[in-house]
Amino acid sequence: MRLSRSLRAAALAAAIAVGTVLPGHADEQFFPLQSYRVGPYAAGGTGFFGGFIDYLNLINIRDGGVNGVKLTWEEGETQYEVERGVEVYERLKSHTGVAAWNPLSVGIAYAMIDRITKDKVPLITVNHGRTDSTDGRVFPYVFPLLLNPYSETSGIVNYVASREGGADKLKGKKIVVLYHGSPYGKETIPIYKLLADKYGFSLEQIEVPHPGNEQQSQWLSIRRAKPDYVVLRGWGVMNPVALKTAQKVGFPVDHIIGNVWSNSEEDVIPAGDAAKGYVAITTQASGAEYPVLQEVIKTVYGAGKGNLEDKKRIGSVYHNLGIVNGILNVEAIRIAQQKFGKRTLTGDEVRWGFEHLQLDPARVEALGAKGLFHSINVTWDNHEGDGRVTFQQWEGTKWKVVSDWIAPDWAFLRPIIEKSAAAYAAEHNIKIRTSDDPPVSQ
Amino acid sequence: MTTAAHPVAGRRLTANHLGIAVLLTAAYGVIPFAGSDYLLDAVLTPFLALALAALGLNLLTGYAGQVSLGSAAFLAVGAYAAYNFNLRVHELPFLVSLVAAGRVAAAVGVGFGLPSLRLRGFYLAVSTLAAQFFVQWALTKFGWFSNDSPSGVIDAPPLAVAGITFSGAVGRYLFSLTVVVISTLLAIRLLRSQVGRNFIALRDNETAAKVIGVPLLRTKLLAFGVSSFIVGIAGVLWAFAYLRTVEPAGFNLDRSFGILFIIIIGGLASIRGAVLGAAFMVVFPLLLSRLGAALLGDIFNSGVLEMSQRIVIGALIIGLLIAEPRGLIALVDRLAEPILRRFSRPLSRSTQS
Numbered sequence: 102m103r104l105s106r107s108l109r110a111a112a113l114a115a116a117i118a119v120g121t122v123l124p125g126h127a128d129e130q131f132f133p134l135q136s137y138r139v140g141p142y143a144a145g146g147t148g149f150f151g152g153f154i155d156y157l158n159l160i161n162i163r164d165g166g167v168n169g170v171k172l173t174w175e176e177g178e179t180q181y182e183v184e185r186g187v188e189v190y191e192r193l194k195s196h197t198g199v200a201a202w203n204p205l206s207v208g209i210a211y212a213m214i215d216r217i218t219k220d221k222v223p224l225i226t227v228n229h230g231r232t233d234s235t236d237g238r239v240f241p242y243v244f245p246l247l248l249n250p251y252s253e254t255s256g257i258v259n260y261v262a263s264r265e266g267g268a269d270k271l272k273g274k275k276i277v278v279l280y281h282g283s284p285y286g287k288e289t290i291p292i293y294k295l296l297a298d299k300y301g302f303s304l305e306q307i308e309v310p311h312p313g314n315e316q317q318s319q320w321l322s323i324r325r326a327k328p329d330y331v332v333l334r335g336w337g338v339m340n341p342v343a344l345k346t347a348q349k350v351g352f353p354v355d356h357i358i359g360n361v362w363s364n365s366e367e368d369v370i371p372a373g374d375a376a377k378g379y380v381a382i383t384t385q386a387s388g389a390e391y392p393v394l395q396e397v398i399k400t401v402y403g404a405g406k407g408n409l410e411d412k413k414r415i416g417s418v419y420h421n422l423g424i425v426n427g428i429l430n431v432e433a434i435r436i437a438q439q440k441f442g443k444r445t446l447t448g449d450e451v452r453w454g455f456e457h458l459q460l461d462p463a464r465v466e467a468l469g470a471k472g473l474f475h476s477i478n479v480t481w482d483n484h485e486g487d488g489r490v491t492f493q494q495w496e497g498t499k500w501k502v503v504s505d506w507i508a509p510d511w512a513f514l515r516p517i518i519e520k521s522a523a524a525y526a527a528e529h530n531i532k533i534r535t536s537d538d539p540p541v542s543q
Numbered sequence: 544m545t546t547a548a549h550p551v552a553g554r555r556l557t558a559n560h561l562g563i564a565v566l567l568t569a570a571y572g573v574i575p576f577a578g579s580d581y582l583l584d585a586v587l588t589p590f591l592a593l594a595l596a597a598l599g600l601n602l603l604t605g606y607a608g609q610v611s612l613g614s615a616a617f618l619a620v621g622a623y624a625a626y627n628f629n630l631r632v633h634e635l636p637f638l639v640s641l642v643a644a645g646r647v648a649a650a651v652g653v654g655f656g657l658p659s660l661r662l663r664g665f666y667l668a669v670s671t672l673a674a675q676f677f678v679q680w681a682l683t684k685f686g687w688f689s690n691d692s693p694s695g696v697i698d699a700p701p702l703a704v705a706g707i708t709f710s711g712a713v714g715r716y717l718f719s720l721t722v723v724v725i726s727t728l729l730a731i732r733l734l735r736s737q738v739g740r741n742f743i744a745l746r747d748n749e750t751a752a753k754v755i756g757v758p759l760l761r762t763k764l765l766a767f768g769v770s771s772f773i774v775g776i777a778g779v780l781w782a783f784a785y786l787r788t789v790e791p792a793g794f795n796l797d798r799s800f801g802i803l804f805i806i807i808i809g810g811l812a813s814i815r816g817a818v819l820g821a822a823f824m825v826v827f828p829l830l831l832s833r834l835g836a837a838l839l840g841d842i843f844n845s846g847v848l849e850m851s852q853r854i855v856i857g858a859l860i861i862g863l864l865i866a867e868p869r870g871l872i873a874l875v876d877r878l879a880e881p882i883l884r885r886f887s888r889p890l891s892r893s894t895q896s
């Protein structure tokens with residue numbers, strides 16, 4: 102009897118220890134991480150979340166946190182699956198001091214929009230996400246920072262124009278878009294059409310069914326079409342297969358332009374020689390020569406706290422995206438602290454920070470990230486923040502930046518985004534914000 | 544008459560009824576007040592949806608003996624149909640679109656059930672794979688299904704029945720629970736009718752069933768229709784009550800296998816087996832993951848933990864199936880037998896007096 106009672110007490114104690122998370126006694130800001138280190142997209146997940154955690158560690162070790170507020174985090178494995186992402190969300194959302202969510206998955210982000218809006222915590226979808234969530238009037242808590250799919254498309258077309266010697270030279274040119282047969286791949290079909298009409302180039306969009314490990318027929322049609330450029334809007338195994346097949350049919354690799362999910366080392370290394378000369382868009386340059394990367398190597402990896410198992414991946418595309426994402430999150434907290442005080446902030450206060458996340462090139466240089474990314478200028482109604490893009494060429498062992506920082510055609514895209522956001526607002530009975538006021542919950 | 548012929552069954556039934564009453568009282572009376580949001584939203588609601596899907600598949604595979612690998616496709620049909628009914632027919636009550644979505648799934652199910660008239664076993668399983676691939680492809684290919692949403696991911700409207708909005712975690716849980724309870728009762732009624740006996744006759748020996756006059760064509764198509772109807776409704780719960788978003792990629796072959804594993808692990812041809820199997824497949828990985836993270840989280844990263852959990856779960860499943868090939872439900876029955884016997888005696892005495 103006594104034994105069973107003490108057993109029960111022990112079980113209860115264990116349950117409490119497992120089930121509850123210690124409340125933040127000191128000031129802490131918490132990042133719940135829906136990471137994916139297992140499954141088909143593990144290469145992206147380990148790189149991105151590795152870089153993000155490395156930067157948070159750098160701030161903790163070097164600066165003792167953001168103005169003394171320690172950064173903490175906890176990972177939940179999602180395998181890039183929506184329902185696991187939702188489970189992790191429900192598990193971690195009641196933690197004290199949640200700063201922001203960074204799922205790096207379109208599907209998980211979509212499932213969270215309702216939830217985070219109700220809970221008043223920002224959702225960051227750096228370089229991806231729902232295009233119309235750029236409109237902060239309708240999506241107060243969603244931030245597709247730096248680049249949304251439409252800006253990416255416009256950036257690619259602007260780059261092609263610059264290679265041809267001006268936007269007027271696009272007339273009569275032919276571009277083929279080879280896209281992944283998934284919602285992600287199809288997302289930019291209408292915007293390519295609009296841009297083709299605007300600039301007068303002819304356009305063909307060809308689908309590659311998921312997963313894309315067989316593309317012979319698509320590339321034969323490309324050879325018949327004789328385009329000037331092929332835009333590769335791929336994902337996973339589709340990318341190296343596209344490059345290899347292009348080599349087989351004799352299409353010049355330096356006229357293939359990869360989009361933001363076809364731009365990593367993991368996409369080109371499996372293609373071997375066929376990838377040499379391939380060009381891809383990016384918001385953040387790769388390489389470890391930037392001061393912030395050097396500090397991560399010295400301070401974080403030097404202390405044995407580095408997150409990447411393979412140190413050769415430091416400075417890779419996904420790792421640097423994680424670092425940039427870390428910079429953006431940390432600076433949003435810092436900006437919000439200037440207004441609300443140097444303490445643990447609520448999600449809504451961090452939202453305010455993101456809505457004032459303005460880092461000009463001088464500030465980016467002060468952060469040790471000059472050349473890593475250009476600048477960002479988020480406002481209450483523009484949640485993308487006018488990120489610039491650059492283009493990099495694969496040299497066989499590393500990427501080399503081959504363009505300036507290029508601006509997408511935001512003025513052209515904004516009305517399209519506002520129209521789509523307005524439709525969402527009507528469908529969901531959302532009151533459109535008219536100023537920087539705290540958003541009214543519906 | 545039945546009680547006279549099967550006195551044991553009659554007694555067991557009473558104990559069973561008592562058990563069900565206790566379970567329902569707990570599910571309606573205790574859990575909504577005692578459970579945390581996490582328990583309701585992230586554990587119980589997906590468990591209910593998957594249990595219903597497994598029940599639907601069990602009608603087809605467990606009772607009628609027709610193997611299907613296309614369950615996720617019917618989940619998707621249900622979810623997208625409900626979304627489109629809701630979107631395109633104004634002021635349509637949600638319950639109507641729920642049932643209509645089930646009917647659409649049933650129609651698609653009957654369509655893909657046609658090959659079952661000629662194919663059996665593995666061959667039929669392969670032909671149901673066609674449903675899996677076709678539905679996912681069609682939902683991605685034709686923008687109409689997702690209201691031309693640029694990314695193909697749609698978000699579900701709030702659940703509202705007769706002016707009451709089930710918005711909180713408790714509301715969504717109660718809504719799912721009610722739908723599952725009603726569907727389960729209907730399924731039990733069906734299985735106890737002539738149709739249910741036809742299903743079993745068909746499974747046990749098709750030729751013999753034909754000889755004694757079971758209409759094979761109708762029975763097979765009915766099995767596909769009813770099963771897909773229930774799976775379609777489960778799809779609505781999955782999309783509207785649990786995820787609150789729908790994307791074609793979420794209904795892939797893995798999900799179909801998952802549902803098939805639920806009924807194999809839980810116990811074929813058993814309604815309680817479907818529920819137990821779903822509990823095992825939903826709750827157990829979560830428990831293991833929490834435990835692993837709490838004990839070893841500081842040493843290994845989440846990827847390593849995830850991999851080791853898979854190994855543990857895989858080993859457990861193999862062990863379980865070797866120890867009890869008839870599934871969890873047979874295990875539970877064997878363990879519960881002595882207890883039931885002790886309880887059923889006083890119960891039967893009290894009914895006599």
